[in-house]
Amino acid sequence: MTSDLPELPKVSALDGDTFESVVLAYFVYETCPRRNVEWSVSQRHLLARFNRSGQRRMSGYFSKAIEKGFVKKIKKSRGALPDVFKRGDFFSHRSHQGDLCKRLSNSLYAKPRGLLHDWPYPTAWGHGCMPPGAILCLATLRRHGRPMLREAMRSYLEALVATASFDRHIKELVNKGLIQLDGVSVSLAPDWETTMLRCLEENPACNERKRKGDMRRRQESEQNRRRVTRGIMTDAECHELRTLPCIRKGCRKKATQKEHFPPQRYLEHFDDRHNSYLVWAICREHNRETSEFIKTLGPIGINPIPPFRIVGDTDPFLLYRLVSNHWYGKFYEAFLAGDRQAAQQAIRITLSYWLAIKDLPRPTHRDTPLSPQMQHIAERGRRYSTWKSQLS
Numbered sequence: 001m002t003s004d005l006p007e008l009p010k011v012s013a014l015d016g017d018t019f020e021s022v023v024l025a026y027f028v029y030e031t032c033p034r035r036n037v038e039w040s041v042s043q044r045h046l047l048a049r050f051n052r053s054g055q056r057r058m059s060g061y062f063s064k065a066i067e068k069g070f071v072k073k074i075k076k077s078r079g080a081l082p083d084v085f086k087r088g089d090f091f092s093h094r095s096h097q098g099d100l101c102k103r104l105s106n107s108l109y110a111k112p113r114g115l116l117h118d119w120p121y122p123t124a125w126g127h128g129c130m131p132p133g134a135i136l137c138l139a140t141l142r143r144h145g146r147p148m149l150r151e152a153m154r155s156y157l158e159a160l161v162a163t164a165s166f167d168r169h170i171k172e173l174v175n176k177g178l179i180q181l182d183g184v185s186v187s188l189a190p191d192w193e194t195t196m197l198r199c200l201e202e203n204p205a206c207n208e209r210k211r212k213g214d215m216r217r218r219q220e221s222e223q224n225r226r227r228v229t230r231g232i233m234t235d236a237e238c239h240e241l242r243t244l245p246c247i248r249k250g251c252r253k254k255a256t257q258k259e260h261f262p263p264q265r266y267l268e269h270f271d272d273r274h275n276s277y278l279v280w281a282i283c284r285e286h287n288r289e290t291s292e293f294i295k296t297l298g299p300i301g302i303n304p305i306p307p308f309r310i311v312g313d314t315d316p317f318l319l320y321r322l323v324s325n326h327w328y329g330k331f332y333e334a335f336l337a338g339d340r341q342a343a344q345q346a347i348r349i350t351l352s353y354w355l356a357i358k359d360l361p362r363p364t365h366r367d368t369p370l371s372p373q374m375q376h377i378a379e380r381g382r383r384y385s386t387w388k389s390q391l392s
Contacts, residue, residue, distance in 0.1 A: 005144055006107035006114060009100040010159040013068055013090070018132040018160050019125075020061060022108065022116070023050065027065045029105035031087045038074065042082035044217045051126035051210050070101070076240060104159070115139040121196060128205035133161040134169040138178060138188070138196075147187035237276065246283040255281030261328045262351045263294045270358075277320060278354070280328070293335050293343070300348045302355065316357045323353050 014021040023046075030039045043058050052058055065071045069090030073083055091098045109117045119139055124130040136157055141148065148156075154166045161169070170186065173179040177195045179188055189195060200206040238258070246255045258274075259282040260267060267273035327346040334342035 005140065005156065006110075007103060008107055008115075008156060008159045009104055011097060011101045011104055013070075013097055013101060014104075016064070018136070018162075018165075019050075020064070021160055022132055022136075023061045024065050024068070024070055025101070025105040025108050027061075027071050027085070028087075028101055029109040031071050031085055032102075032105075033087065037086065039071075039085045040082045041085065044220065045082070048210070048214060048217060049122060049125075051123050051129070051206070051213065053127075053209060053213055113143065115143055121200060123200050123206040123210040124196075126203075126205040126209045129200070129203050129209075130206075131165070131169055131172070133157070133165050134173055136161055137166075137169050137173060137186075138192075141179065141186065141188045147182065147185040150181070150184055150186050153186055238274075241279065241281050244281040246286055247280050248282065248286045251283055251286060253283040253285070255283055257282055257284055257287045259287050259290075261324060261331065262347045262354070263297075265294065266300060266347060266351055277317060277324070290332075290335055293338075297340055297344055297347075300344045300351070302348060302352055316360055320353055320357055324350050 011021075014024060016024070029035075030041070043055050043062075046058050047053065047055060050058075062071075062073075066073060066088065069088040071085045072088040073085055075084035091102070106114065108114050111117050115136065116139055119135070121135075124135055125132070137153065140153060140157065150170070154163065157166065170179070170181075174181060176199055177189055178192045178199075179186055241258060242254070242256050244255045245251070246253050247259070259280040260273065260278055261280055262278070264273060267278065327350045331343050331346035334340070334346060
């Protein structure tokens with residue numbers, strides 16, 4: 001009765017509820033080496049695909065997939081670019097459970113017979129809209145194309161839908177007018193598609209949530225694009241910054257905080273004060289060490305830089321890195337010596353140059369997965385370059 005349907009084997013590693021199993025199987029399918037060696041995906045995409053609104057919950061599914069070894073993150077989000085994943089260590093050596101997991105993922109999502117690969121009602125996945133088990137019941141009948149014995153369907157779906165839940169889902173689908181019972185057989189109602197569309201429109205957890213979610217995600221993407229264009233660090237880059245070694249020479253602690261140079265008190269009126277060109281990775285102890293000294297510094301008096309021209313293809317922001325690297329070292333020397341005048345000079349020169357270039361067009365290297373802006377921040381903490389050797 002179910003021989004023409006794709007097999008749904010029981011995978012013991014999928015020990016969560018139906019929705020979690022469906023999501024993790026999707027991760028496994030998308031990272032199939034035959035389809036794509038690397039799977040680039042953003043959480044916004046997955047929230048839209050499964051009509052979910054909670055990014056934290058979707059992060060939890062990623063964490064679960066990584067913990068189980070189903071997928072492995074090989075590149076973190078870089079500005080406007082998404083995370084990149086590949087198959088995890090669970091599949092590094094052939095095993096019975098690994099084979100079952102791959103077969104299940106193909107049965108759900110592979111073309112042309114996967115139960116869910118062309119499921120036409122993605123908004124039905126919304127939490128509070130339609131139970132995932134009920135969706136699988138409908139998808140099974142849709143793929144089968146004719147009535148099924150109720151017990152045969154129960155047995156077919158038991159790898160994903162608990163037996164205790166199956167009867168409840170069938171009853172709910174009958175009450176909604178989506179399926180009909182004929183003795184021991186189950187079949188789709190003749191007008192089930194029209195009824196399905198009406199159900200999705202009537203329940204705000206379905207189409208309305210998707211509409212609002214898509215609008216919010218577009219706004220978030222646009223905000224992220226503007227931030228990236230201006231050079232402001234994304235949330236992922238801020239998190240990455242705090243995992244780097246402290247900038248101070250000899251310090252082995254992780255940089256749990258951001259330090260601004262020029263100091264943040266002189267950047268209060270700047271919209272881009274969290275620009276990656278203006279922040280440094282530093283530990284809490286060393287950040288506190290200089291904060292009291294900075295509070296004693298008075299106005300610095302900006303000296304505008306006369307108009308200048310950069311020869312050739314030199315990136316003015318690369319020159320700013322060199323300037324700020326040099327004068328940050330001078331500032332720290334002044335701090336150690338208690339020389340407020342020298343510290344003000346270091347800030348004044350650096351800030352003057354930033355004011356001269358900050359509105360110039362940004363380099364386009366954010367479009368590459370290497371994220372050079374984050375790379376140069378990392379190098380500050382990882383290397384004892386010439387300027388860093390001055391920080392004793």
